[in-house]
Amino acid sequence: MTKRRWQKHFISDVFSLKSESHTTFSKVVFKNPGLVKSKKKRIPKTLFKFYAPTSSNILDIRKKRLWISHPNSFNDPFDCHVGADYENYEKHSLLKHIDKTGFTEDLGGFTKKDYRRIADSKTGVFPHPLSKIEEYSSVISNILRKKSDDLVKEMDKVRISTNKEVSKKMDKIREANIRVASFANLQSNNYPPDRNDMERMIQMWAHYSDNHKGFCVEYDISSLEPGNILQTYDSKNGYESYSPEKNINLLILAGLFPIIYSSYRVNVPRTKLEKLTIDKDGNLINKMGIDEILYKAFITKSTKWSYEKEWRIILDGRICSYFNNKIPFPFIKHIYLGSRMKPEIIDDLIEIADELNVEITLMELNEKKFTLEHQNINSYKWDKEKLSWHNPLL
Known part of the structure; x- marks a missing residue:
């Protein structure tokens, strides 16, 4: 398989095993879990997703779940069309x-x-x-x-x-009835991402996080490595013998592709x-x-979007419906807060990061360059405490 087009080969391999016209991508994967072996060494360690600062998005992070969208809601009319x-x-x-x-x-x-x-x-x-x-x-x-x-x-x-x-x-x-979740791949060995990584993402902060008022989540998906998924997956018993949460991880891996x-x-x-x-x-x-x-x-988009380095999870709609279109996604590693985020939302996400025991960083504008800097969250807390010293009600 060619390095650049392995995604299409994988999709063709799955659908070549369809026995009936109504058999879905998911059912083929359930019956043939070994298909995901071909994704070994192709899956990145982490992926990033940008969010607008809505109460629904914030609740999804707290609940460790992921919204799977229907393409009809996408801004780009060519996307998935x-x-x-x-x-x-x-x-x-x-x-x-x-x-x-x-x-x-x-x-x-x-x-x-x-x-x-x-x-x-x-x-x-x-x-x-x-x-x-x-x-x-x-x-x-x-x-x-x-x-x-x-x-x-x-x-x-x-x-x-x-x-x-x-x-x-x-x-x-x-x-x-096919649904999608999109991510960005920084393709970097820097975790958390360094300044150069974030420079490439400034456009995405503007487009997908409400002009820097939202947040970005880094997901550690290394546990989705094919060996980990297949190690405890006994195909003889069939997918019916496993929990929906276990089965969904197999489908996430099978439906995960770079654009x-x-x-x-x-x-x-x-x-x-x-x-x-x-x-x-x-x-x-x-x-x-x-x-x-x-x-x-x-999994095909215009070259004009190539700066996003996008990856996608593609899932059958009936699978998504079982989870009310919000699948379990407990892979949160780091939360990045937009440079224009409102203080009350910052406080909410700091609380959530503490609950989930994940790292959190506040982004701020560099005063000299067109780049974003990482502000330690302790500095934000300290600045907030200093403000209390000047409380006019005390």
Whole structure:
């Protein structure tokens, strides 16, 4: 497996073991826990997650749990949004229609030459002016310009119907009950992270922690190493014999991936879209391979986001629902407080850090450089105590 694309190989390996179209990623992993062995040495020791300073987020830290989001709530409309080549689907629908209705040599219908031009045209490309390759939309536009009004109306109906069909199928695909939790990987040997690490994260403090008013949690996930997970996992007894908390750790490891940054989105192939149908209850039929495509789409993002060094946990929605979309996540190692956090929230998180026996650090702006500094929490407590000396009520 290539170093850069091992994630897709792992996903393909899981879905290759599906025995039925309705078998989920989770059930395949439960039945084949040894699959996670291939992740040995690929999992980082720690991951970081940024939070807005909401009461819900703070309570989740106290309860040592992790919210798993549905992609519909993401700010980036491209994120987890699997694509499709609508024009390619339309092109082949038109060719099928012509095959069914036949050719005519007069200007009122399609000729064999028209058919060949449409078949040889390309979608999703912008050919060089000197290239012999023709772009589909230009070809069909030029051909129909010379045809009868009746034929143009007939083709418009086919094209409209085809695009509605694709849209309906894609909407159903995008409704898939798969949820995600995102993290940042500092890829550093410094724990806690040094100044250079945090410099790279300033944008994330602004984007994901309410402009530095929130906090960041460092999670030590070293216990999720495949050897640790499999050591006590007896596959002979089956996953039903274990607690939900034990099983969820296996699924977390199986669903944990670094993001692949690319200029291209993951698309559903036309051939798979053509086989898909929607029954009277709105369920997708013949969707073999669609879940695999979705999982790959969920770990692919634009290169513009590469600075985040993102990792994700991807879980089946039904698993998340069992935990009310907040899975047990007892891996908290360190809490970092934003430089603009309100004092009352600082006090709450200091109390929580004491309860959980984890480290806590207050971030502050460097006075000379565009960097963040670590302020020892004892210094904050001392400054707070000094303020009490000047209490005007005493």
